[in-house]
Amino acid sequence: MKAGPDIAMIASLVGDPARANILTALMNYRLADPDVAGVLEGLAGLAARAGHMRVRTGPKExxxxxxxxxxxxxxxxxxxxxxxxxxxxxxxxxxxxxxxxxxxxxxxxxxxxxxxxxxxxxxxxxxxxxxxxxxxxxxxxxxxxxxxxxxxxxxxxxxxxxxxxxxxxxxxxxxxxxxxxxxxxxxx
Known part of the structure; x- marks a missing residue:
């Protein structure tokens, strides 16, 4: 195993559907810092390009x-x-x-x-x-x-x-x- 960033550990944090839903919801409120938001936005874009979309209505208000x-x-x-x-x-x-x-x-x-x-x-x-x-x-x-x-x-x-x-x-x-x-x- 090569030394370097442990991306598997980070991926496990967002890999579970329930956790991914929580993190997606938090994108609209508060995350640790802009880097976390950037990673989540990047993953959302990657999922969309790969055809993995969730049906989600926007805000009703x-x-x-x-x-x-x-x-x-x-x-x-x-x-x-x-x-x-x-x-x-x-x-x-x-x-x-x-x-x-x-x-x-x-x-x-x-x-x-x-x-x-x-x-x-x-x-x-x-x-x-x-x-x-x-x-x-x-x-x-x-x-x-x-x-x-x-x-x-x-x-x-x-x-x-x-x-x-x-x-x-x-x-x-x-x-x-x-x-x-x-x-x-x-x-x-």
Whole structure:
């Protein structure tokens, strides 16, 4: 046996269907760190590509389906819409399995949201990452860019997490709705 990481031990933690269900549910709440989330998202993507899909309905609560926090970035209808818009405007582009910020995207962030591209660099986290949205079954934007945009929405008081304990719902202010629509298209 070769020395190195014990992947069999980690695999046994997620290999049992009951444990996998628990971990999948925890993806919507709290995990140890972003690396664990990345591994689980990667395994979910691998299972989907291999044709191993579970039938799962998304959230039934309309507010949760519309906009919610996924770790530290925007998810739900509005999160998916935002990534679609960024792609359509050519502010991000798909490069093989990764998403990258374009020069136009850097200018857009600086001008529209006062987000410095230099502030997005992180040694252990990509700038842009596609995160599979469990209600839409399409991707929303994660990575340091997704987190920076959500932080900026909060700083500008365009959006805020719902005040109910444990809620992941994100509510947009009237101004936030208008600014979001101006930047990323209407949600109607």
């Amino acid at each position: 309309p507010a949760l389906r519309r906009a919610r926090i996924c770790y530290d970035h925007l998810a739900g209808d509005l999160g998916v819409q935002m990534l679609d818009s960024l792609r359509k405007q050519r502010l991000v582009r798909q490069k093989k399995q990764e998403i990258e910020l374009t020069a136009e995207g850097e200018r857009f962030l600086a001008d529209a949201l006062q987000i410095s591209p230099d502030a997005l660099a992180h040694p252990r986290r990509p700038v842009c990452k596609a995160c599979l949205d469990w209600s839409e079954r399409r991707h929303h934007l994660a990575g340091t860019l997704g987190a920076a945009i959500m932080t900026r929405f909060t700083e500008l008081k365009w959006a805020a997490r719902d005040s109910a304990p444990g809620s992941r719902v994100v509510n947009f202010s009237r101004t936030g709705e208008k600014r979001f629509a101006a930047l990323f298209g209407s949600s109607e």
